[in-house]
Amino acid sequence: MPTLLISLYSLYSTSCGICDRLIRDAGGGQKPSFSTDLFVSRKGYCRNPVSWYLGSNRYTIESILMFKHLISMSTPEKLYEGKAKIIYPTDDPEILLAYFKDDATAFNAQKRGTIQGKGEINNAISSHLFQGLEAKGIPTHYIDCPTPNEMRVKRVKIVPIEVIIRNIAAGSLCKQTGIPVGTIINPPIVEFCYKNDELGDPLLTRERLLLMKLATPEQLQQITQLSLQINQILSEFFNECGITLVDFKLEFGITSDGQLVLADEISPDTCRLWDQSETDPDRRVLDKDRFRRDLGNVESAYQQVLKRVLEHTSNPSP
Numbered sequence: 001m002p003t004l005l006i007s008l009y010s011l012y013s014t015s016c017g018i019c020d021r022l023i024r025d026a027g028g029g030q031k032p033s034f035s036t037d038l039f040v041s042r043k044g045y046c047r048n049p050v051s052w053y054l055g056s057n058r059y060t061i062e063s064i065l066m067f068k069h070l071i072s073m074s075t076p077e078k079l080y081e082g083k084a085k086i087i088y089p090t091d092d093p094e095i096l097l098a099y100f101k102d103d104a105t106a107f108n109a110q111k112r113g114t115i116q117g118k119g120e121i122n123n124a125i126s127s128h129l130f131q132g133l134e135a136k137g138i139p140t141h142y143i144d145c146p147t148p149n150e151m152r153v154k155r156v157k158i159v160p161i162e163v164i165i166r167n168i169a170a171g172s173l174c175k176q177t178g179i180p181v182g183t184i185i186n187p188p189i190v191e192f193c194y195k196n197d198e199l200g201d202p203l204l205t206r207e208r209l210l211l212m213k214l215a216t217p218e219q220l221q222q223i224t225q226l227s228l229q230i231n232q233i234l235s236e237f238f239n240e241c242g243i244t245l246v247d248f249k250l251e252f253g254i255t256s257d258g259q260l261v262l263a264d265e266i267s268p269d270t271c272r273l274w275d276q277s278e279t280d281p282d283r284r285v286l287d288k289d290r291f292r293r294d295l296g297n298v299e300s301a302y303q304q305v306l307k308r309v310l311e312h313t314s315n316p317s318p
C-alpha cells in the first residue's frame with residue numbers, strides 16, 4: 001500500500017469521498033483533526049481550482065489526480081461481489097463500503113445487462129429512503145455516501161431471507177396464483193423467500209423458515225412488523241411523488257451488538273414502481289421490470305424515480 005500524505009486541507013468544505021479515503025489511507029486510519037473536505041466531480045476529478053496544502057507545501061490538481069490513482073491502487077480487496085454491488089472492508093471492522101454497480105441481472109442472473117448510471121441512481125435513491133426511514137424511527141444500516149456510487153453501512157450478519165411486501169398483485173404472485181396483475185392487496189401481504197441463488201430464492205412457509213432456523217420466531221415477528229411499517233412510510237412517500245409502490249424486497253441484518261436493522265438497498269432494482277400519471281400497463285413501469293421485460297427506456301425510468309424522490313425530499317409536504 002503506497003504511503004500517502006499525513007494531512008491535507010483545502011479552503012473548500014464540500015464533502016468528498018475521495019478525500020476521505022485519501023486521508024484514511026494516508027493517516028493509517030486516523031483522521032486528522034482539521035477539516036479535510038475536498039470537492040470531486042462525478043467523474044472523479046476536482047472541479048474547483050483549489051490549492052491543496054500539506055503543511056506549507058502547495059499541491060496541484062495533477063498531484064491530487066496522482067493521489068487519486070494511488071488511492072485506487074490501494075483500494076482494499078473486495079469482501080464480496082454480488083450481482084448489483086461490491087462490498088469492501090474499511091479500516092473500521094464495524095463498517096463496510098458498498099459500491100453500487102451499473103450491472104443489471106434478472107431471473108436469477110439468467111439475463112444480464114448494464115443500465116447506464118444505475119449505480120449512482122440506486123445509491124442516491126437508497127440513501128434518501130434510508131435517511132427518511134431513520135427519521136421515522138426505522139433502524140437501518142445506512143451511515144453515509146462518501147462518493148456517488150458508494151454507501152458506508154454498518155456491517156451486519158444478513159438474515160438469509162428476502163422479505164417481499166405486496167400492495168398490488170404483480171410478478172411471481174400472479175404467475176404462481178393466477179391472480180390478475182393490478183389486483184389490490186389490502187391489507188398488504190408479507191412473504192419470505194430463502195436468499196439462496198443456487199436454489200433460485202424459493203418462496204418459504206413460516207414453518208420451513210423456522211425449521212431451517214433462518215430466523216427465530218421473535219426475529220420473524222420483528223421483521224414482519226418493521227416491514228409493514230416500512231411499507232406504510234414508503235407507500236405514502238412514493239404516493240406523494242406520484243408513484244405507486246406495487247411491491248418490494250427488503251433484507252435485514254443483525255449488527256455486532258445484536259440490533260436488527262434494515263440492510264441492503266431500496267431502489268428501482270428492488271421495488272415495483274408505477275407512474276400514477278400513466279394508465280398503460282407498460283408505460284407506467286418505472287423499475288427493473290423495464291429491463292426484465294425489454295420495455296426500453298430503462299435509464300430514463302430510473303432517472304425519473306430519482307428526480308421525483310429528490311424533489312420530494314427537498315420539498316416535503318407540510
Ligand code: ADP
Binds near residue numbers: 085155
Ligand atoms: P446479491 O448478493 O443478491 O447478488 P448485491 O450485488 O446487492 O446482491 O450484493 C450485496 C450483498 O451485500 C448482498 O448479498 C447483501 O445481502 C449484502 N449486504 C447488504 N447490506 C449489508 C451489510 N450492511 N452488511 C453485510 N452485508 C450486506
Ligand code: AIR
Binds near residue numbers: 172
Ligand atoms: N425482488 C425480489 N428479489 C429480488 C428483487 N429485486 C423484488 C422485485 C419485486 C418484488 O421483489 O423487484 O419488486 C417481488 O418480486 P417477484 O419476482 O416475487 O414478483
Ligand code: ASP
Binds near residue numbers: 106110269292
Ligand atoms: N435480482 C435477481 C436476479 O438478478 C432477481 C430479479 O431482480 O429479477 O436474478
